[in-house]
Amino acid sequence: MERRNSPCLEDPPHGDGQTTGSRNIPDNIIRIDHLTKIFGGRTKNVTAVNDVSFEVKRGEIFGLLGPNGAGKSTLIRILTTLMEPTSGTAFVDRYEITRFPEKIRSIIGVCPQNSTLDIELTAYDNLEFYGKLVNVPGSELDTRIWQLLRMTDLEDRARMRVETFSGGMRRKLEIVRAFIHHPLILFLDEPTIGLDPEARREVWQQISTLNEEKTTIILTTHYMDEAEKLCNRIAFVDKGRLISLDTTDNLRKLIPAGDLIEIGADLMNNGALAELHENSLITSVDFRDRKVFISAKNGSRVLPAIVAVLEKYSITMTSISIRPPTIEDVFIYLTGKKLDGGGISNAKPAAGERSP
Amino acid sequence: MIKGAVAIFKRDFKKFLSNPFVILMTMFMPIMYLIIFGNAMGGTITHVPIAVVQEESFSTSTPLFVSAVDMLKVLAQRDNPRMFDVKVYTDEAKAKRDLNNGIVKAVVVFPSTVSSSDAVRLYVDSSEYMIPSLVQSGVQMALMSSGANNRVEINKIYGDIKYIQFFGVGVIVMAIFMSTMMGGGIALIKDREMGIIEGYLVTPVKRSSIILGMIGSGTIRAFLAGFIIFIVDILITGIIIQSAEDFLLVLVVLFITSLGVTSLMVSAASRFANQQEYAAVAAFFSLILFMTSGAFYPVVGMPDWLRWITIINPEYYAVDALRSIILRGQGLGVIGMDLLALLLFSTGAIILGITTFRRTLE
Numbered sequence A: 001m002e003r004r005n006s007p008c009l010e011d012p013p014h015g016d017g018q019t020t021g022s023r024n025i026p027d028n029i030i031r032i033d034h035l036t037k038i039f040g041g042r043t044k045n046v047t048a049v050n051d052v053s054f055e056v057k058r059g060e061i062f063g064l065l066g067p068n069g070a071g072k073s074t075l076i077r078i079l080t081t082l083m084e085p086t087s088g089t090a091f092v093d094r095y096e097i098t099r100f101p102e103k104i105r106s107i108i109g110v111c112p113q114n115s116t117l118d119i120e121l122t123a124y125d126n127l128e129f130y131g132k133l134v135n136v137p138g139s140e141l142d143t144r145i146w147q148l149l150r151m152t153d154l155e156d157r158a159r160m161r162v163e164t165f166s167g168g169m170r171r172k173l174e175i176v177r178a179f180i181h182h183p184l185i186l187f188l189d190e191p192t193i194g195l196d197p198e199a200r201r202e203v204w205q206q207i208s209t210l211n212e213e214k215t216t217i218i219l220t221t222h223y224m225d226e227a228e229k230l231c232n233r234i235a236f237v238d239k240g241r242l243i244s245l246d247t248t249d250n251l252r253k254l255i256p257a258g259d260l261i262e263i264g265a266d267l268m269n270n271g272a273l274a275e276l277h278e279n280s281l282i283t284s285v286d287f288r289d290r291k292v293f294i295s296a297k298n299g300s301r302v303l304p305a306i307v308a309v310l311e312k313y314s315i316t317m318t319s320i321s322i323r324p325p326t327i328e329d330v331f332i333y334l335t336g337k338k339l340d341g342g343g344i345s346n347a348k349p350a351a352g353e354r355s356p
Numbered sequence B: 001m002i003k004g005a006v007a008i009f010k011r012d013f014k015k016f017l018s019n020p021f022v023i024l025m026t027m028f029m030p031i032m033y034l035i036i037f038g039n040a041m042g043g044t045i046t047h048v049p050i051a052v053v054q055e056e057s058f059s060t061s062t063p064l065f066v067s068a069v070d071m072l073k074v075l076a077q078r079d080n081p082r083m084f085d086v087k088v089y090t091d092e093a094k095a096k097r098d099l100n101n102g103i104v105k106a107v108v109v110f111p112s113t114v115s116s117s118d119a120v121r122l123y124v125d126s127s128e129y130m131i132p133s134l135v136q137s138g139v140q141m142a143l144m145s146s147g148a149n150n151r152v153e154i155n156k157i158y159g160d161i162k163y164i165q166f167f168g169v170g171v172i173v174m175a176i177f178m179s180t181m182m183g184g185g186i187a188l189i190k191d192r193e194m195g196i197i198e199g200y201l202v203t204p205v206k207r208s209s210i211i212l213g214m215i216g217s218g219t220i221r222a223f224l225a226g227f228i229i230f231i232v233d234i235l236i237t238g239i240i241i242q243s244a245e246d247f248l249l250v251l252v253v254l255f256i257t258s259l260g261v262t263s264l265m266v267s268a269a270s271r272f273a274n275q276q277e278y279a280a281v282a283a284f285f286s287l288i289l290f291m292t293s294g295a296f297y298p299v300v301g302m303p304d305w306l307r308w309i310t311i312i313n314p315e316y317y318a319v320d321a322l323r324s325i326i327l328r329g330q331g332l333g334v335i336g337m338d339l340l341a342l343l344l345f346s347t348g349a350i351i352l353g354i355t356t357f358r359r360t361l362e
Helices: A072-079 A101-107 A123-133 A138-151 A167-178 A197-212 A224-230 A248-252 A270-278 A299-312 A327-335 B002-017 B020-042 B063-074 B092-100 B131-145 B163-182 B185-194 B196-201 B207-237 B244-269 B275-291 B304-311 B314-326 B332-356
Strands: A028-039 A046-057 A061-065 A087-092 A108-111 A185-189 A216-221 A233-238 A241-247 A259-265 A282-288 A291-296 A317-323 B048-054 B084-089 B106-110 B120-124 B152-156
Touching: A028 A072, A028 A216, A046 A072, A046 A087, A046 A216, A046 A233, A046 A241, A061 A072, A061 A224, A072 A087, A072 A185, A072 A216, A101 A108, A108 A167, A123 A138, A123 A167, A123 B196, A138 A167, A167 A185, A167 A197, A197 A216, A197 A224, A216 A224, A224 A327, A233 A248, A233 A327, A241 A248, A241 A327, A248 A327, A259 A299, A270 A282, A270 A299, A291 A299, A299 A317, B002 B020, B020 B275, B020 B304, B048 B063, B048 B092, B048 B131, B063 B084, B063 B106, B063 B131, B084 B092, B092 B106, B106 B131, B120 B131, B131 B152, B163 B185, B163 B207, B163 B244, B163 B275, B163 B314, B185 B196, B185 B207, B185 B244, B185 B275, B207 B244, B207 B332, B244 B275, B244 B314, B244 B332, B275 B314, B314 B332
Parallel strands: A061 A216, A061 A233, A108 A185, A185 A216, B048 B084, B048 B106, B120 B152
Antiparallel strands: A028 A046, A028 A087, A233 A241, A259 A291, A259 A317, A282 A291, B106 B120
C-alpha cells in the first residue's frame, strides 16, 4: 500500500507576516497559519479549531483524520470561504482566505459532508447548474457533463431525478460535480460516509483517478483505512488541535513498539522466549493461544533472527505474519481514543504535542 | 397510547417554545388584524376633494352657490374632520379636467340663474367605492339647508361600477402577492434549510447573481399569476378594456408590481434561516400591504396614520394604477407617478436584498 511521495522540495522559508506568496509557484498550495475558530454560544464558546498551522503540498492527497467533532469540517469550511476564522489566517494558492474569497472560489471544488445536490433536479441538470455557476464555458459544458456521467456510470440515469438515486450514486455524482471545472484543489468532506463497502471502493477509485490529473485533494475522514489507502500525508486532528502530521509510513514509526509479528506454534520453550527477549530490537514477547506475539522495531529486519532462535529450539512454526501498526493504532497511541469516538482505557499516555 | 401521545405532545411543545419569534408572531398577527383591518375597513370617509363651480356666463355668485358652498365646507362626519375638501373653480372645463385626472373626486356645477327650476349638475368619479353616494347626499343636504329645491342631476363619469369591479382590481394585486409569498423567497430559504446553499456558496457565483436570479424567476411567476387573475377578472366582473394600448399598459403595471413585491419578499428571505419565521413575516407583510392598498375600501376612508403606510406601499400604487387604466381608461399621464413609485420601490428592495444576503454560512 505504498504510495508515491509527492515531489517534495524543501519547505518555503517562513518569514513573519507574509502576505501573499511572492514566489510564482509555491510548493505549498495551502498554508494555514495559527488558525482559530470559536463559535459563540449563548452560554459558552466552543473552540472548533484551535491554533492550527500546517501546509498542504501541490498535487498530493492530504488527509484530515480525526473523530467526529474534531473540527475537520470547520477547517474545510474556513478554507473554502464559507466561514471566516476568529483569528489566524490561511492562504489557498496565492490568495488570503478573507481578502480574496472570490479568487479562491474559482480555483476550488468542494464536496461538502452533507449532500448539496438538488434532489428535485435530474443528474444532468444538477451538473449543468453547477457547471454554469463555476463558469464552465457553454460550448464545453455538455461534453464535460457526459464525460463525468460516464466516469460515474450514471449515463443511463442522466435524465432521472436525483431523489431516485441510491446514497452511493448521489455521492459519486456530487464528487464529480465538484470536479466539473478542473479545480486546482478538491475538498472532499467525508466522501464515503454512510456508503457500503462496494460504493466506498468506487469512490476511492474515483478520487485516485482525479488525483492523477494533478489536482490537489484534501479529504477529511474518520475511517483510517480510507486515509491509509488514499493519502500521501495525514494530519491527525482532535478537539480542534493538530496532533500530528506526516506521511503514513512516518506516522507508523511514532509507535515505539514498532511492527507486530505473529508466529503460530503448537509448543513453546521458555529458553526460546528468554532468548528472544534478549534481542534489543524486540520490545515484547508473549505466547498465548498457540501463537507467539512479538512487538519489534523494524519487524522485517528482526524476523530472520527470530526464526533462527525458534529453529534452534526445534519449534515447529505453522504460520508467520508481520504487519505494521495501522494508522488507527497510531491515533490511539497519540490521543488515547479510537477514531470512532470511543475511548479506551489501556491506551498509552498522550504524546507531548497534545493539549493538556 | 397515552404515553405515546404525551411524548409527542412534549416534543412538539418543546419545539414551539424554543422558537420565540414564531410565538410572538402568532400573538402579533391577530392584534395587527384587529388594528389594521378594523381601521382600514371601518373608517369613515373624510376629506374627499370636490370641485364646485358655477355655470358659465355668470356675473356674480348666486346666493344659492354661496350658501351651498359654505354648507359643503362645514359638513362633517360626527365628531370627525370635515367630509369634503371644497375647491372653488371658476372654469367648469378645468374642474372636469381635474376630475378626469383624479385630482378631485366630484364636480358640483351650480346653475347661473337664481331660478330653482334649473338643475344642479353633479359629476362624480364612479370608480371609487362609497364616495359617489357620499358626495350625492352631501350636495343634497347642502341644497336643502340652503332652502333650495333644485333638482340634482347626477352624472357618473365612468358609468355604473359595481363593487366587484372595484374589488376585482385589488384581487389582481392580491394574486401577485400570494404568488410571491409561496415562491420567490421561500425557495431561497429552502436552499438554506436543505443545505443546498452550501453547495453553491463555494462557487464563484456572486450574491447579486443569487438574488437577481431568485427575483427574476419570482417576478415571472407573480406576473403570470396576476395576468391570469386579470383575465379571470375581465370574464367574471365584466370590466371592459378600452384599447390595446390600455391592455399593454395593464401588463406593464402588473410586471413592475410583480418585480417590486417579489424583490421585497426575496430581500426579507435573504436574512431568514427557516421557513416558519419567513412565513410569519410574509403573512404580516401580506396583511399590512394588502389592507392599506385600497383594494377593499378607499384609502381616503383610513385614519391618517394608516394612510402614511400607503405612501410606501407598492400595492397602493399598483391598485391605483390598475384602477386608473381598467376602470377609468386613463393613460400614462395619470399613472406615471404610480409607475415611478413602483420602480423606486423595486430598486430599493433589490439593493436591500443584495446587501443583506449572507454570503457565508454563519
